[in-house]
Amino acid sequence: MRLLSLLSWLISPVALLALWALLANAGLFPANLLIPPLEVWHSFTDLLATGELQEHLTGSLSRLALGFVVGALAGLAFGTALALSKTVEAYCAPLFHTLRQIPSIALIPMFVLLFGVDETFKIVIVAKTAFFPVALATCEGVRAIPRSHFEVAAVYRLRWTTLVGLIALPAAVPAIVTGVRVALTRAWVVLVACELLAADSGMGQMIEMGRQMLRIDVVMVGVVITGVIGFTLDFGLRRVERRFTRWQSR
Amino acid sequence: MNLKSLRGLVLPLLLLGAWEYASRQDAAGAYAFVPLAQVGAAWVEVLGSGELLVNLWASLLRTCTGLALGIVGGIGLGALMALSAPANRLIAPLFHALRQVPMLGWIPLIALCFGNGESAKLLIVSLAALYPMVLNTFESLRQVEGQHREAARVLMLSRAQQLRLILLPAALPGIAAGVLQALAFAWVTSVGSELFLSSGAGLGSLMMNAEAGARMEIIVVCVLCIGLCGYLMSWLCTLLSRRLLRWRPTR
Numbered sequence: 001m002r003l004l005s006l007l008s009w010l011i012s013p014v015a016l017l018a019l020w021a022l023l024a025n026a027g028l029f030p031a032n033l034l035i036p037p038l039e040v041w042h043s044f045t046d047l048l049a050t051g052e053l054q055e056h057l058t059g060s061l062s063r064l065a066l067g068f069v070v071g072a073l074a075g076l077a078f079g080t081a082l083a084l085s086k087t088v089e090a091y092c093a094p095l096f097h098t099l100r101q102i103p104s105i106a107l108i109p110m111f112v113l114l115f116g117v118d119e120t121f122k123i124v125i126v127a128k129t130a131f132f133p134v135a136l137a138t139c140e141g142v143r144a145i146p147r148s149h150f151e152v153a154a155v156y157r158l159r160w161t162t163l164v165g166l167i168a169l170p171a172a173v174p175a176i177v178t179g180v181r182v183a184l185t186r187a188w189v190v191l192v193a194c195e196l197l198a199a200d201s202g203m204g205q206m207i208e209m210g211r212q213m214l215r216i217d218v219v220m221v222g223v224v225i226t227g228v229i230g231f232t233l234d235f236g237l238r239r240v241e242r243r244f245t246r247w248q249s250r
Numbered sequence: 251m252n253l254k255s256l257r258g259l260v261l262p263l264l265l266l267g268a269w270e271y272a273s274r275q276d277a278a279g280a281y282a283f284v285p286l287a288q289v290g291a292a293w294v295e296v297l298g299s300g301e302l303l304v305n306l307w308a309s310l311l312r313t314c315t316g317l318a319l320g321i322v323g324g325i326g327l328g329a330l331m332a333l334s335a336p337a338n339r340l341i342a343p344l345f346h347a348l349r350q351v352p353m354l355g356w357i358p359l360i361a362l363c364f365g366n367g368e369s370a371k372l373l374i375v376s377l378a379a380l381y382p383m384v385l386n387t388f389e390s391l392r393q394v395e396g397q398h399r400e401a402a403r404v405l406m407l408s409r410a411q412q413l414r415l416i417l418l419p420a421a422l423p424g425i426a427a428g429v430l431q432a433l434a435f436a437w438v439t440s441v442g443s444e445l446f447l448s449s450g451a452g453l454g455s456l457m458m459n460a461e462a463g464a465r466m467e468i469i470v471v472c473v474l475c476i477g478l479c480g481y482l483m484s485w486l487c488t489l490l491s492r493r494l495l496r497w498r499p500t501r
Binding site: 091188 | 347
């Protein structure tokens with residue numbers, strides 16, 4: 001019975017695949033516009049065999065990692081400062097909330113002129129994309145720590161390190177992890193967009209080259225892999241999120 | 251108005267000062283950091299020539315059309331998935347799989363199928379608005395309280411009556427939250443799609459042309475405009491939904 005219900009989830013994807021294969025092989029559309037699924041699979045294995053795919057993937061993922069670590073760490077530090085210090089809030093909050101309104105995508109042309117089309121521009125834009133959600137979530141997470149927790153800590157005369165490690169961090173971390181997850185998936189989207197517009201390597205560039213050379217199969221492989229990576233990043237962090245929120249009573 | 255409330259202005263002014271300073275250093279600086287006076291002149295220029303308004307209007311119109319299509323389609327699809335288990339079985343796996351692909355990743359594929367005209371852009375914007383609408387409609391219909399469902403059963407309401415009298419009103423706040431999300435996605439995607447398919451009018455096309463001509467001042471004007479419009483639209487949307495949902499008892 002369990003197997004049956006599992007199988008029923010597969011009905012529509014399999015049906016779509018079959019329809020696609022049928023239409024492509026029927027020859028209703030030109031063969032270079034509607035590629036049969038099998039051929040897309042072949043170009044996937046080809047790209048794997050030549051190492052081209054791995055090269056683009058490493059390029060994209062290393063950019064993502066570098067930019068994200070920089071942006072998220074800065075966001076973590078800034079968010080904490082914003083939550084704890086009234087002075088920081090008074091000086092920085094208005095600017096922070098104004099800049100937060102500007103979508104990263106809209107900044108691409110500006111950053112290209114400022115930093116050129118090289119690596120710097122992509123890493124800066126990934127860092128910018130990661131910074132704002134992480135900073136916002138950290139600020140809210142830290143602010144949401146109940147005051148009573150600190151009072152209990154004061155009654156027990158806990159040391160400062162214990163206070164942070166045992167009370168403040170567990171209370172704030174779930175919100176922060178959510179912020180990190182949102183930031184990571186957004187950063188991935190923006191990075192692929194940047195590579196589509198200007199890059200010499202990376203998943204986005206692979207897709208864009210495929211488009212210019214009318215290799216729809218390459219475009220499709222790229223789109224699917226981009227989706228799989230986005231899903232994996234999101235799924236992985238959701239697991240982490242669940243781990244950190246497990247102790248909370250519901 | 252005391253001095254303390256002006257503290258928030260210190261940092262922005264310092265940044266503007268640094269920008270102006272960088273623009274006066276050398277030719278390379280002036281290339282990337284245009285002097286502030288030039289940005290002001292660019293505002294006058296693009297407003298005066300009507301360039302800004304034409305492109306802004308095109309972007310806004312596309313956002314609104316795409317948003318409307320996405321909202322209607324999203325509510326329909328979400329309601330179908332929430333109310334019918336077989337439909338959910340069939341649609342959900344495909345929907346969640348397709349949702350994983352970044353919106354802008356679709357652009358090359360859609361451009362190959364639909365060209366790079368208005369219809370391709372409109373499709374992308376509607377899709378961007380569709381996802382949050384489906385998710386929010388589905389969730390909020392699923393979360394209608396059991397008490398309400400029981401009351402409907404006791405009163406022996408027909409299925410259409412249940413939907414009209416119980417489910418839809420209960421789900422409205424969730425759907426309104428979905429519209430707010432969809433609006434933000436639609437606006438970003440609209441501008442983003444213009445960056446990639448920079449044919450026709452739109453703020454993104456204006457920016458790409460300015461980038462090609464290295465006219466930083468016009469890009470700055472566009473970025474400010476995009477941020478401001480996005481903020482204004484979501485503000486209007488919040489006001490509107492608060493007003494329309496006034497009848498709802500707040501807990």
